[in-house]
Structures are given as structure tokens and as C-alpha cells.
Amino acid sequence: LRFNRLLLTGAAGGLGRELRSRLKRYCDVLRLSDVAPLGEAAEGEELMPAPLQDAAAVRALLEGVDAVVHLGGVSTEQPWQPILEANIIGTYNLYEAARLNGVKRIFFASSNHTTGFYKQSEVIGVDAPARPDGLYGLSKAFGEDVAQLYFDRYGIESALVRIGSSFPEPRDRRMLATWMSYDDLERLTLAVLTTPVLGCSVIYGISDNKTRWYDNSGAAHIGYCPQDSSEPFRAAVEAKQPKLDLSDPAVIHQGGAFVRTGPFDNA
Numbered sequence: 297l298r299f300n301r302l303l304l305t306g307a308a309g310g311l312g313r314e315l316r317s318r319l320k321r322y323c324d325v326l327r328l329s330d331v332a333p334l335g336e337a338a339e340g341e342e343l344m345p346a347p348l349q350d351a352a353a354v355r356a357l358l359e360g361v362d363a364v365v366h367l368g369g370v371s372t373e374q375p376w377q378p379i380l381e382a383n384i385i386g387t388y389n390l391y392e393a394a395r396l397n398g399v400k401r402i403f404f405a406s407s408n409h410t411t412g413f414y415k416q417s418e419v420i421g422v423d424a425p426a427r428p429d430g431l432y433g434l435s436k437a438f439g440e441d442v443a444q445l446y447f448d449r450y451g452i453e454s455a456l457v458r459i460g461s462s463f464p465e466p467r468d469r470r471m472l473a474t475w476m477s478y479d480d481l482e483r484l485t486l487a488v489l490t491t492p493v494l495g496c497s498v499i500y501g502i503s504d505n506k507t508r509w510y511d512n513s514g515a516a517h518i519g520y521c522p523q524d525s526s527e528p529f530r531a532a533v534e535a536k537q538p539k540l541d542l543s544d545p546a547v548i549h550q551g552g553a554f555v556r557t558g559p560f561d562n563a
């Protein structure tokens with residue numbers, strides 16, 4: 297399957313840099329956006345830097361694209377102002393731009409921090425109501441609601457991908473449950489872009505880990521079949537972090553250290 301033009305926002309970030317090289321083969325033109333430097337455009341790439349809080353710039357960004365992989369915005373716990381601009385106003389601008397340009401499908405990079413206050417002793421499904429663990433998780437919960445509204449009113453389909461921890465390797469015990477390999481990220485992105493009927497669906501972005509806090513069975517229609525697992529990394533991770541403090545809120549809750557990051561001085 298080939299798309300005419302795909303838009304990847306947040307293309308200069310950790311996951312954006314990975315998908316930049318991987319998505320190119322599925323489209324004639326890959327439009328890349330970020331506020332951070334994007335380097336040189338390779339063949340078939342189009343660079344369009346745009347601040348997400350700039351409605352006119354975002355409207356132009358979505359002109360002529362078949363689908364969007366929206367990784368842009370703030371991706372960690374931060375003070376309110378940057379989150380308000382990039383994630384709250386920015387996500388609204390993105391969906392408004394999709395409506396105005398007739399774009400019908402969006403991969404929305406939500407986060408496990410939308411549900412970070414569930415416990416590590418719980419397994420939650422894709423229908424788990426939000427329990428954000430901070431302002432960042434709160435902004436992602438807002439983004440999920442924007443997506444739902446634009447699906448119900450305008451039929452714009454979205455995958456609300458509550459990404460766990462997508463890094464080259466799991467870095468700690470928590471990531472044995474939350475890890476998603478870059479190859480599985482690519483598999484999930486492709487499944488979202490190509491499944492015939494997506495709807496507006498939550499799915500957790502994780503590999504086929506043995507330890508798991510998320511049950512994706514309610515999103516089986518997307519056809520995402522992870523092929524990697526954190527298990528081969530377990531021995532090394534456990535050796536690095538032999539003891540857990542069971543009274544630490546970061547060990548009790550799925551969101552880990554995000555549950556005790558901040559509050560910030562917002563003055």
C-alpha cells in the first residue's frame with residue numbers, strides 16, 4: 297500500500313526520527329514537521345516546520361495529506377504554559393485543520409500517562425477511563441477527547457495510541473511492562489494507517505511483553521500484532537535494579553516517576 301502524502305509531526309523527536317526513515321517507503325511524499333531542526337530533506341521528503349499553537353500554520357500543514365501521524369507536542373511532564381500551547385491548543389488546531397482539509401485518519405500519540413494513576417498491580421483495558429498522572433497526561437486525555445469529538449461529528453478516524461515506553465531497550469523494571477520496540481512501533485503505525493475500519497479507538501503502544509498492565513484485546517480490530525518482547529532484557533534490567541521500594545508512589549503506580557514530577561512554579 298502506498299499513500300500519496302503522509303504528514304509526520306514531531307519528526308525531530310525520538311520516535312519521529314525513527315518513523316522518518318521507516319514511513320518513507322509507504323508514501324510518495326513524507327511531509328515532516330517540528331519546531332526543532334529537521335536537517336536536510338531527503339528525496340521524497342518535504343520539510344514544513346510549524347508551531348502547533350499557530351492555527352494558520354497547522355492548517356497549511358495538513359493541506360493535501362492523506363493521513364497524519366501526530367507525534368508533535370510536549371512529551372514529558374512540564375509546566376502548564378508549554379503544555380497548554382503545544383498539546384492543548386496544538387491538538388485542537390490539528391483536528392480543526394483535519395476537518396478543514398478533509399483529512400480522515402490520524403494516529404494520535406497519546407500516552408500511558410493518560411492512565412498513569414492506575415496501579416502496577418492492575419491490568420486495564422482500552423476502555424479504562426483516564427486517570428492522568430500530571431499535566432502532560434491531562435493534556436493527552438484532552439487530546440483523546442478532541443479526537444472523539446471530531447470522530448462523532450465529522451467522521452475523522454483516530455487511533456489514540458497510549459504509548460508505553462518506546463526506546464531502543466527497556467531501561468528499568470517498569471519498562472519491562474511498558475516497553476515497545478521501534479519495530480513494533482512501525483507495525484502499530486502501519487496497522488493504524490491501513491486497517492479498513494479504525495473508528496476512534498484507544499490502543500496501548502506496547503510490545504508483546506510477558507509482564508503487562510494493559511489489555512489490548514478490545515482493540516483487536518486494528519490488527520496490531522507485536523512481535524518483540526521485553527523478556528530478553530529482563531535479567532540485565534533486574535540486575536541493574538535489584539530492589540524496589542514498595543512505598544514509592546513511582547513503584548506503586550503505572551505512570552512511574554511521572555506521578556511525583558512537579559508541581560512546577562507556573563509564575
Ligand code: 15L
Pocket residue numbers: 371372407408409459460461462474551552
Ligand atoms: C511518555 O509519555 C514519554 O513521552 C516518554 O519519554 C517516556 O517517559 C514514557 O512516557 C514512559 O512512560 O516511559
